[in-house]
Amino acid sequence: MAKKLWGGRFSKKTDPLVEEFTKSIDVDYKLAKHDIMASLIHTKILAKAGLISCPEAKIIYNGLVDIKKKLDSGKFIFDKNAEDIHTAMQNELEKKIGNIALKLHTARSRNEQVVFDIKRYCIFEGSNIDKLIEDFVRQVEGMANSNKDVILPGYTHMQHAQPIEFKYYILAYAHMLKRDSCRLNDALKRLTYPLGSGALAGTSIVGKLYNEAAQKVYKGMQHPFFKVVENTIDNNSDRDFVIEILNTLAILAMHLSRMAEDFIIWSTQEFGFIEIDDAFCTGSSLMPQKKNPDVLELIRGYTGEIYGNLVSVLTMMKGLPLTYNRDMQLDKKPLFSSVKIIKDELIILTKLIKSVKINKLNIEKQLNDESLYATDLAFYLATKKVPFREAHEIVGRMIKDSLTLNIKIKDMNDRELKTYSHFINKQVIRNIFNPKVSVNSKKSFSKRNLPIKIEVCQE
């Protein structure tokens, strides 16, 4: 294993199994660029505090910038033997600039570095996800716009309920994702960047110098995330933000799983409401005819991993005494996993939506189901001052008779219709049993006529 950031107190070498079991470089190498940023800021503070000299600071700073460039170019090779990313970066710097690198470790601990790194990761990826949500919402709006005139049966309990404009139905998903964006931004706004927390107690002896310098440096960065840590013990033992983001992504994943389910059902042979493009389906090695909506199934299925990631970190944090415990190292794998899945899902679903073809014919066939207009008929009776529960009873009976006698309500004659209520006749039925009329009757609701554009949360 590569050089460690500790060891003087130990009289025995670490067991190789232990090194393998405890190291986190395989996971946390993804934090490299954030770790470098922490070191750059830390260097500035050390210099401003007079804890390192100006020339020393310059050497360290330039060394770090060099590493950053290599990272950005994608050519950096991580030392997979290092204990963690902090050690890997520190060792790299030592290789580059020699012993001066050792001074970088003044007044800091990996316990705070890792908090800085993950928080900055959250802010970066949070903002990426936010942009992908925006794209998704726009695409859903596009779908709504291109199918303005489509009316489809609305469902409750998966049974025909009332006619619904397709655009109104599909926009429900845009509203869900909009809430997800708000929730995400609320989580991100709670993040502050901590430096100077030390292992748990703050940086001692040099503390005053360090912290005064930090405040000046932070000011220069003009970024709301750079705030002075109020309680270093809380700071180093806190992983709330990981859980809050994992939960936000869990709700988001749940939303996408519902859209996936709707689309999967709509693309069955029996529904046939939509067709998903060949480019977004896969086949079977046995059955030559198969065209499967695998993408949608995986989106539904990944909900499992995303829920599991949330449970993972919640469980890990349960009952941990203060402050830092090594258990907390295990917050990263679940976080990275949920972030990756959600990003992939948003990108691919946005593209898939664009390709979906609506089969109007199949949808219209379902609109012939008279039960879809039962509620409208009851509402009509209510406007004639029939108490609603009575109207409900009357129409319920009509539906039952229609099914039992196997006769359509539209085909009943005036005499038959009057037996239910003298407000009902063939003309009334003809007017009401009509998808356009049904849908328009609810358009009055002012918000329903708004343009399809949905504002994504701006805090």
Add this chain to the structure above:
Amino acid sequence: MAKKLWGGRFSKKTDPLVEEFTKSIDVDYKLAKHDIMASLIHTKILAKAGLISCPEAKIIYNGLVDIKKKLDSGKFIFDKNAEDIHTAMQNELEKKIGNIALKLHTARSRNEQVVFDIKRYCIFEGSNIDKLIEDFVRQVEGMANSNKDVILPGYTHMQHAQPIEFKYYILAYAHMLKRDSCRLNDALKRLTYPLGSGALAGTSIVGKLYNEAAQKVYKGMQHPFFKVVENTIDNNSDRDFVIEILNTLAILAMHLSRMAEDFIIWSTQEFGFIEIDDAFCTGSSLMPQKKNPDVLELIRGYTGEIYGNLVSVLTMMKGLPLTYNRDMQLDKKPLFSSVKIIKDELIILTKLIKSVKINKLNIEKQLNDESLYATDLAFYLATKKVPFREAHEIVGRMIKDSLTLNIKIKDMNDRELKTYSHFINKQVIRNIFNPKVSVNSKKSFSKRNLPIKIEVCQE
């Protein structure tokens, strides 16, 4: 079973097993007062829209107010045979005012009523929990204030790390709970009260009238929660807010589980840092000497139920097609459970904290552990321009030798000390190996000198 709000279409009676299995009155009776409020507002809107006459509205309104009074008095007896609370309230009204009650069902569906009821429940209980958090934070501050001079060993990995002021340590919990309060308020601010959504499609025919009237009524209520529903499909199929609150409570429970763990460990015979009052402990039926911190153990253990409640609703919502599905009825039991547990825990823990006695003697004994000052010694060397990683190495060696040779560092003579570094001698050790000095050295950090008062989130 009592009268139902539907039935005309059915030619067979519901199987009694089905009635038993599907009814929710055993759980949702808790929503009674919120359901009455929904009906009161709905009555106002119906009247303003001219969908019921003014005299009718008055009769309905007064009938509802009567029921509300009985509810408030605690004397209301719920009809446990009713399908759900909405049916129970409707039936009660019919018993009171006869057939006019039927008109209340104009232009509404239980699908939206239940959303209204749960959201109002969340706002009520959310605000209750917020007050309990405030009490808790104040009590923690009180504990901090009464033990201003206590210094205790800080821990990482449950091993002695550095001396910490007790007040600073305990206030970390106040910071956590403060974040919980912010998170809760963020969740609550997202709630809007929906009426007029109907089953999924909005209220038809009478929709325009209803919604215009609703907007006027809402304006009169001058409450941010009363907003026009943007998308009725989204509204009726949304349970995000339940999950978000359950997650907020899960994080809160996790915080309390950590405090419980700290206190349980501190009150072991071996630590003996605190003593919990007899009034907050229980004994054993077998072992006469036992005085057990059961309250703290249950607080730790209830984390399980609270996590389980979150998983329950997340699982239930996974992959549900739009809009309302009966599965969603199962959101209430987990929500009510987590709310009750958290309220109980906050009340009892606030009271328990007040009773805790700090055993200074046992704590001070631990401060003799020289390893607590190792970091300060390394910092001291760093101020002498020894690169920190070298300083770390030196002090590590001192600790190792002290353990191996079984000699305290304080008892080493100047000659021995100089072998480690010429900056170290008996006087230096005497100065640095001192809890007060150690703690004061970090006090410089401006925020550390702030009064103990912590602002609880105000949005």
Add this chain to the structure above:
Amino acid sequence: MAKKLWGGRFSKKTDPLVEEFTKSIDVDYKLAKHDIMASLIHTKILAKAGLISCPEAKIIYNGLVDIKKKLDSGKFIFDKNAEDIHTAMQNELEKKIGNIALKLHTARSRNEQVVFDIKRYCIFEGSNIDKLIEDFVRQVEGMANSNKDVILPGYTHMQHAQPIEFKYYILAYAHMLKRDSCRLNDALKRLTYPLGSGALAGTSIVGKLYNEAAQKVYKGMQHPFFKVVENTIDNNSDRDFVIEILNTLAILAMHLSRMAEDFIIWSTQEFGFIEIDDAFCTGSSLMPQKKNPDVLELIRGYTGEIYGNLVSVLTMMKGLPLTYNRDMQLDKKPLFSSVKIIKDELIILTKLIKSVKINKLNIEKQLNDESLYATDLAFYLATKKVPFREAHEIVGRMIKDSLTLNIKIKDMNDRELKTYSHFINKQVIRNIFNPKVSVNSKKSFSKRNLPIKIEVCQE
């Protein structure tokens, strides 16, 4: 609060809040009959060991039997102020037989009593569930038998795959439940009844006498569950069996959720494969026509609570030091909840299945989909020595052309068909594109011709 089983050591009364928070009688009163059984056996052992006299034993035994009778009659009123069921039962006995009841507490602790009670509960309810599984499996077989000739499209990815006999499809659920029964019995066989464990260390001083007596008493009971505890520490701190049963029920619930999903989809207007009896559906307060499969939705939704219960106990047990901790009291609510839900679901689903009507016409319509026979055609080519992957390619192309040119394969002429392969002609297509032929071709598999009877696990 009622009298406690401890208290001598305490100089202050328990805070009423603490009594309320820690007591478990509201949940564990369900264990009453098992607790009496524990006391009856314990009495026998004490008498046989000479720790109480024979006349004393008789008085205690008769007192317990009296309580048991009252319990069985359903007339027993639980003292809701008692700390737990063990205390409630003990107090009741004291009321009945006076001070002699105090002797019952010799050599036992609530820590072991509660383990005995829950294990006996598991064995009772486990066996009840097993019987309900048996009923369910028989009902599924009945459904299979009554629809022997129905062929329906089999699905993968919810897309038409290959024709399947309905009986074979539905029996898959019987196989799943059969595995659940085996899993449950495996869990139950691991249970042993512990008495004599004391709080953690076994019963001291009187231990030898007690344990020798216990072995004799157990022998007399001739029940495999009565075994000597091998390690009392393990015994009192073990809740594995609760988790194992909760997981078994979670898998079972998952199976039922899949059947519910299948049935919900099949009873949509668009599929229309089955009709669920009116007695098993409910309606809507707004929409008069609605007939919703609420029972199935709730079965699907309850999966959430059942998964949550599992997570609850897993979380609670995580990281608990040995031996008994009060957290473990919280194992019962989740266990009782999952047991009740599963029993209800099995009873109601068994009854619902009986009422389901198969709509053969709608199913047959779907069998006209030619893609269902694509695999059979490819298999046919394979028997002609066309490598299977080439055959797959050929048939895939036929399907594509059929869709693009909007012509059924059955309507292609011999010339057209030969362009794909000289093994294909109209006669071949006519033979192969036939549900009965397709299904019979796989009947050869010996097991497929077995009678429909499925053996439920017998260990």
Add this chain to the structure above:
Amino acid sequence: MAKKLWGGRFSKKTDPLVEEFTKSIDVDYKLAKHDIMASLIHTKILAKAGLISCPEAKIIYNGLVDIKKKLDSGKFIFDKNAEDIHTAMQNELEKKIGNIALKLHTARSRNEQVVFDIKRYCIFEGSNIDKLIEDFVRQVEGMANSNKDVILPGYTHMQHAQPIEFKYYILAYAHMLKRDSCRLNDALKRLTYPLGSGALAGTSIVGKLYNEAAQKVYKGMQHPFFKVVENTIDNNSDRDFVIEILNTLAILAMHLSRMAEDFIIWSTQEFGFIEIDDAFCTGSSLMPQKKNPDVLELIRGYTGEIYGNLVSVLTMMKGLPLTYNRDMQLDKKPLFSSVKIIKDELIILTKLIKSVKINKLNIEKQLNDESLYATDLAFYLATKKVPFREAHEIVGRMIKDSLTLNIKIKDMNDRELKTYSHFINKQVIRNIFNPKVSVNSKKSFSKRNLPIKIEVCQE
């Protein structure tokens, strides 16, 4: 992307994003050797059934054996562009033996291949874990043997309860793991190897031949896992075994988390009961003195990931209609993750246990706590026919007085002692307040004198 096992029916290329999102080779490459085994058996069956000729079978068989050799040597390079491991293996074979390889795809589907592969993986790794449990149990027994004479305070509620032999305490963990082994073997015995299931319906046309041949081949393998599939639909849609194993590993992880917690607490400065070897600890980059039990903390923390994995697969399977859905592809990552963690934990903990040093002095100090003998004193009174609850009361009072008056019970004189009970005097106290006596008094329990050897489950 590499060649696929399907495609004829598609008129468009798969979107590269979709290929990336749906492919599983990054995860399922671990199944390679099991996939080859499936193909080897399948080849035998095809040959025996006359579906391929003998010379063809030989070419295929030899090709597969060549691939297997390369896999075993560790030199095989996986084609990361392949869709999954089945495709990768098939393509590799084609590269090796050309078009004949296509015949291997006769009468099989990836849906059954993947079930075969995972089941065989479970059997392999299950048996590996079983061996590691055996090692662990032996090591715990070794620890018990080397510390036969150590007595330590037993705890309930983390408070001193009664003296316990260390060996008896630590063996509790061996008993837990023994149960885990039994549970694991129960899960494994339920596994049967399925071939001939096809995609869902069994293999058609050639079915009879295939299945008769399969039965002969299976017979030759004389392995209980090779059984005829009873229901192919159930077989292809079943992932119970993954969940059952994940739950078994979750319970195991919970056990290890408890041992970790015990060891972490015991190695605090305040307890000081054990010392973990330097080789199994790590240090701090800031604090030179730190020696942290990171391995134990990670073992405790990984419980989170392992619980999360279980939740992941349970969630994924919830409400899936039959038969195969692509969601089910996501069963492998959680399974592989839990298996790897558990194996690592068992290996490292077994080694760590060996290195643990018991600090008898610190333990003995705690045995001076008189409260540990309170129960023994109460038992003593019970043998004098004092009803146990009265004895409990008496001793409780003694403890209270001792604490209040700050006098040890051992230091009370005969007169003082008699005020509690005339059965108590200095000699009695001296006899009873003795760890050895206390422990020996419970030794009578026959099982307690058994040798330390624990039988690991043999089914």
